Structures are given as C-alpha cells and as structure tokens.
Amino acid sequence: MSITLLSSPLQGFTDFRFRNAFNHYFGGIDTFYAPYIRFNNKLVIKNSYQRDLKLEHNTELEVIPQIMTNSADEFLFVVDYIQELGYKELNWNLGCPYPMVTKRGMGSGLICEPEKINHILNRVHKETDILVSMKMRMGYENPEEILDVFPILDTYPLKNIAIHALIGKQLYKGGVNLEAFQKCIESTKHKLYYNGDITSVAKLKEMQTRFPSIDHFMIGRGLIADPFLPSMIKNNTTTYPENRWEIFREFHDTIYHQYDEALSGPTPIKMKMQGFWEYFSQSFSNPQKTFKKIKKANNPRAYQQAVAEILKNG
Numbered sequence: 001m002s003i004t005l006l007s008s009p010l011q012g013f014t015d016f017r018f019r020n021a022f023n024h025y026f027g028g029i030d031t032f033y034a035p036y037i038r039f040n041n042k043l044v045i046k047n048s049y050q051r052d053l054k055l056e057h058n059t060e061l062e063v064i065p066q067i068m069t070n071s072a073d074e075f076l077f078v079v080d081y082i083q084e085l086g087y088k089e090l091n092w093n094l095g096c097p098y099p100m101v102t103k104r105g106m107g108s109g110l111i112c113e114p115e116k117i118n119h120i121l122n123r124v125h126k127e128t129d130i131l132v133s134m135k136m137r138m139g140y141e142n143p144e145e146i147l148d149v150f151p152i153l154d155t156y157p158l159k160n161i162a163i164h165a166l167i168g169k170q171l172y173k174g175g176v177n178l179e180a181f182q183k184c185i186e187s188t189k190h191k192l193y194y195n196g197d198i199t200s201v202a203k204l205k206e207m208q209t210r211f212p213s214i215d216h217f218m219i220g221r222g223l224i225a226d227p228f229l230p231s232m233i234k235n236n237t238t239t240y241p242e243n244r245w246e247i248f249r250e251f252h253d254t255i256y257h258q259y260d261e262a263l264s265g266p267t268p269i270k271m272k273m274q275g276f277w278e279y280f281s282q283s284f285s286n287p288q289k290t291f292k293k294i295k296k297a298n299n300p301r302a303y304q305q306a307v308a309e310i311l312k313n314g
C-alpha cells in the first residue's frame with residue numbers, strides 16, 4: 001500500500017526555512033503543516049506567522065496552515081487571511097498539551113468541550129468555504145474524551161483528523177496508547193492520520209501492520225532527529241546514502257546561514273541551533289556527548305569547530 005507522509009509541525013523548528021531546506025536535501029514528505037497561528041488578545045497576525053505563510057516562501061512545497069484557538073471569530077479571521085494568500089485548507093490544533101494553553105481551554109484542553117467545538121465548526125462551515133482538518137490528541141484527562149467529540153465531527157465535511165495517540169496531561173511522557181487509537185478508528189467515519197513516536201522505518205512498519213486501514217502518517221520530532229527517515233520510509237530501505245554526512249552538512253549549513261541572517265547576534269543563533277541539536281544529536285552514536293559539544297561552543301567559531309568534529313566522527 002502506498003503511504004502519504006506528512007510533516008507534523010513543531011513551533012520554533014519547522015518554519016519555512018527549515019521546510020524548504022529539508023525538502024531540498026532530504027525529501028520524502030508529501031505535505032508540510034505550518035506551526036500554529038495563535039492570537040494574544042488582539043486580532044493581529046504576528047509578523048513571524050505572516051513570513052512563514054507568505055506564498056513566495058512556500059513555492060516548492062504543499063503547506064497547510066494551522067490555527068490554535070477556541071474562538072470562532074479568531075478562526076474566521078484566519079480563514080480570511082489564508083484564503084487571501086491562496087490557501088484552501090486550515091488545520092485546527094486540538095493537541096497542544098501545555099498548561100498555559102490547556103488552562104485557557106485551547107489545544108487538548110478543548111477536547112472535553114464538544115459543544116464549543118460544534119459552535120466553532122458550525123460558524124466556520126456556514127460562513128466560509130474553507131476545507132477544515134483537525135489535529136488532536138485523544139483527550140486531556142483521558143482518551144475517551146475524543147469519543148464524545150466524534151459524533152459532532154462526523155456531521156461536518158472535515159478533510160481528515162490527525163490523531164497524536166496520547167492525552168494532554170501526559171505531555172510527551174509515557175508513550176502512545178495504541179488501543180485507544182484503535183478505538184478512534186472504530187468510532188468515526190472520518191479519515192484518520194496516525195501521529196506519534198515514529199522514529200524509525202521499523203516503527204512505521206509496526207504501525208502499518210497494526211493499523212492496516214491507515215495510510216497517512218505524520219512525523220514530528222523523528223524527522224528532525226533523523227531527516228533521512230521520510231525518504232528511507234518511502235524507499236523502503238534502512239540504508240543511508242553513502243554521503244549521508246555530506247548531505248547533512250549542506251543542510252545544516254543552509255539553515256545555519258539563513259537563521260544567522262534572520263536573527264540578530266550570537267546568542268539567538270546559538271539557542272536556535274542548540275534547539276535543533278537536541279534532536280539532531282539523537283542520530284549520532286553518543287547523543288549526550290554530541291549535544292554537550294554543541295552546548296559548550298560559546299561563539300560562532302567554536303560552534304563551527306564543534307559541528308566539524310561531530311560530523312567527522314559521524
């Protein structure tokens with residue numbers, strides 16, 4: 001069965017610079033989700049979100065914008081904004097687990113409020129012709145919460161529901177709950193995408209075997225940790241290209257230069273690249289030692305030296 005791979009958004013990581021460089025050097029991803037747009041009281045779309053969604057920054061790829069909100073007005077505002085840019089679909093984030101978000105009834109904190117979800121979807125479908133897709137966890141407190149939402153979701157022509165098979169209060173701990181995901185498959189008419197802990201070709205195969213009806217898989221952290229993973233899944237191989245580290249180096253240098261240009265001063269670029277290396281380091285034989293080397297590099301020259309040393313040893 002042919003499968004579709006989607007890049008699951010990571011705020012602070014998978015912006016247009018990352019997406020374009022990723023696509024150029026590694027490929028394997030069919031569609032990229034942009035990290036969520038979120039408002040801070042005012043109905044103004046932050047410059048960083050605007051830059052991220054600009055069409056000229058996304059010419060090579062299929063990108064789907066995302067919103068995180070519990071307000072129909074905010075949703076409608078973003079629909080207008082992205083439709084003007086030419087986008088046809090908006091993804092709704094009901095997955096974010098962080099208390100700052102969930103305590104305000106957003107992200108996975110909204111899953112336990114089916115009526116509110118209904119109200120928003122009702123207005124969006126009455127007042128616009130945008131295609132809506134969802135990205136959800138299975139609940140905040142327990143994985144049954146989503147089962148009360150499906151009857152409402154089933155009344156709307158959603159494109160799909162991507163499910164990160166965890167609950168909000170787990171944050172990122174404890175691993176995915178595959179029995180609960182199976183229950184989701186049996187409880188909605190919508191097309192489901194699987195998301196959660198795909199970190200290797202073997203893991204993807206395990207999920208395919210376990211859920212034969214699923215043919216769309218979203219990869220988040222695993223794609224940053226090992227950017228070759230999507231193309232290896234697509235090519236059904238566990239063998240890396242011979243020039244693996246050369247390709248990685250070129251990719252690294254591309255994003256480094258772009259972020260260095262966009263951010264001002266040595267500290268922001270250090271923090272940005274350090275964030276990436278928390279994931280990249282997992283591809284190296286000693287992740288902790290690798291990450292430590294990056295953390296210790298206190299100026300751009302030391303950083304470049306650390307990267308060269310890490311890549312020499314592979």
Ligand SMILES: Cc1cc2nc3c(=O)[nH]c(=O)nc-3n(C[C@H](O)[C@H](O)[C@H](O)COP(=O)(O)O)c2cc1C
Pocket residue numbers: 008009010011012034035036066093095135164195196197198218219220221222
């Ligand atoms: C730092 C970070 C930022 C994230 N930002 C977003 C986001 O903007 N939108 C979203 O839907 N999910 C976001 N997620 C969740 C991921 O997209 C993904 O659903 C989750 O990590 C599970 O997939 P994985 O196990 O393949 O990483 C974020 C996760 C992390 C760790």
